[in-house]
Amino acid sequence: RVLFRSRNIDLGGLKPKEVAELISKDAAGGLRAKVLADPALEIDKWAEEHITLPPEASKSGKYRIAETPMARRILQVLSPIHAARRVVVKGASQMLKTQVGINFVLASAHRAPSNILVLEPTDNLAKRLSARISKAVKDSKALRAIFAPPRSRDRRNSTRAKEFEGGTLHIETAGSAANLSELAARYWWVDEARELMLDIEGQGNPLRLVEARATTFEHNSKGLITSSPGEAGSDPIDAEYERGTQEVYLVPCPHCGHHHELVVDNFRYERDPDTGYMDRAWFQCPECGADIDERHKGDMLRDADMGGTAHWFARSRGDGETVSFHVSAFYAPVWSISWLKLARELSYARAQYEKGSPTELKSFYNTRLALSYTDTQNQISAEQLLKRCEEQRYAPRMLPDWALVVTID
Helix, strand or coil: CCCCCCCCCCCCCCCHHHHHHHHHHHHHHHHHHHHHCCCCCCHHHHHHHHCEECCCCCCCEECCHHHCCCHHHHHHHHCCCCCCCEEEEEECCCCCHHHHHHHHHHHHHHHCCCCEEEEECCHHHHHHHHHHHHHHHHCCHHHHHHECCCCCCCCCECCCEEEECCEEEEEEECCCHHHHCCCCCCEEEEECHHHCCCCCCCCCCHHHHHHHCCHHHCCCCEEEEEECCCECCCCHHHHHHHHCCCEEEEEECCCCCCEEECCHHHEEEEECCCCCCEEEEEEECCCCCCEECHHHHHHHCCEHHHCCCEEEEECCCCCCCEEEEEECHHHCCCCCCCHHHHHHHHHHHHHHHHCCCCHHHHHHHHHCCCCCECCHHHCCCHHHHHHCCCCCCCCCCCCCCCCCCCCCC
């Protein structure tokens, strides 16, 4: 990598040792300039200062970490001052993923500028994201100052490419490998990874293709992968999550203080005995067994910066460069989807499952629990299969006269 500053130096008459010393000093100066180029950017604090959520958002106005405390550490890890090279967020639908990504790319463009590549699975999603980013830029004086004005004649600010001082934000789709070639990008973000093609035009996994765009920035690149999961065993977000620290958000029981993850196994709900209408949903503390009502959620979600004790807990050391997070809809802000709403959805999904249709339950697992789904009802063990074997045995390659079709399960 070239770290030398551009200087016109006459080396004539200098001895080899003097030339070596001069080059060494110049290289050191260039290296210092390179290191000092990145400020101590903390994206969580930057976002509260520069991001405004539009009126059509579920919670409009100035962006506040207090609304989704879980986002604080994710944004801190995405900051250039953190050593992580890859950040994975396996989250429920409408749960902070897109806003985290927008904060990441805009903060990087503003304070540590370089090329940015964002990959969406479809053209429609790319257009929606581009529109959201444009609105965020429009609502920030600092961002308006560095981004090219929209609809300029030289097309420096379009749906797919938005130039800013120090680089360009490229928003591409994964439908063609050509979109991922011939572009060097220090920052990258792959959104809705579960919807990506596993192999683009025979050139391999799009996640790896995107990461390859950051090869020349190996010393300071940063990538983000966000998605809700899909089918168990074949979901890319699960594989990426398992590469990392596998962090879950632990909240304190309001009765005994025990810190635990909000999981479906501890989720309870009940119907009114007279009307049959579901009217209550709560969690049961896995330690003391006490009921935890939704009125406790606001205080439970508070982290140390807000005077609370909720925190992320890493279940793995990971590969040393990937930090991964899991967050379900149970952690949604109090003004968003309620536990009671989730209970009604879960109850309906379970009822449909009992009728032989797993589609609703799969959707709940993927979009609400942020978990990949396995239909255990349709699985069969080797022991169960052996029990189904008929006692009668047939000679190899021989069938009884009455057999018309041969099948295997």
